[in-house]
Amino acid sequence: MRPLVIVPTYNERDNIIPFITAVLATHPALHVLIVDDNSPDGTGPLADQLADQTGRVWVVHRPGKQGLGTAYIAGFKFALERDYDRVVTMDADFSHRPEDLPRLLEAADTNDLVIGSRAVSGGRVEGWPLSRHIVSKGGSLYARLLLGLPIHDCTGGFKCLRRSALEALDLELLRSNGYGFSVEVNYACAQAGLRIVEIPIVFPDRTRGASKMSSGIVVEAATLVLRLRLGGQPVALRADQGSPAALSGFAASARGDGRG
Secondary structure: OOEEEEEEEOOOHHHHHHHHHHHHOOOOOOEEEEEEOOOOOOHHHHHHHHHHHHOOEEEEEOOOOOOHHHHHHHHHHHHHHOOOOEEEEOOOOOOOOHHHHHHHHHHOOOOOEEEEEOOOOOOEEEOOOHHHHHHHHHHHHHHHHHHOOOOOOOOOOOEEEEHHHHHHEOHHHOOOOOOHHHHHHHHHHHHOOOOEEEEEOEEEOOOOOOOOOOHHHHHHHHHHHHHHHHOOOOOOEOOOOOOOOOOOOOHHHEEOOOOO
8 A cells, every 4th residue: 555645734833743743653655745825924844844854745845825725635645656556545633643644544445535535424513612513514516416516524634645646637627726625525435336435534623723714615616516516517527437327326336334
């Protein structure tokens, strides 16, 4: 196994060193790619320090804040070019707990897309106000109903993709740049008939640094779902992968953890 964890960063100075150190400790063959958007707080130099000290960390420095989606696309291309066979997407604020990472990697032995889910039995969020719960659960329900997704946590960003899933995607067609990116990737994988599983995770709210959530991110995600439903947004699949005309045929291959 050659796993790569992609970690986009913007102003994560207080989290970056302890978080990456904890991630690296979960698997001896694991590498990390940090995509930093020229963080004003100095996250980038700390990322370089980790790269120099560990030999298992790569850093991409971008000239300014370009968004979550483009950071992950850069990471996907990096993984494909360097023959990684498992790719994990994680936030650097410890909301995606490093201790859950081995279970995602293990589940990817038999699934193409593994979602760390807050919405199946055993999964939960800690420390959120009621408003955040409403936005998150409402967003997942909205995407699930409009797109027919057999996924409980449609907006969660903690996921592991096998190389087969990355190769099915047309990365140039991925358009969303906020948290709607997770919905867009989930939808494309489902349309391709890939094997999808959700495993429960605990999602604690960040304790250091500022949340990147905004009303603009919510609006972008809601608009994306509507465009996918109405056909105004192309499904991000290579031409030889599945048929975007219907969702029948993939539901049987998408499984929950058996408890939710």
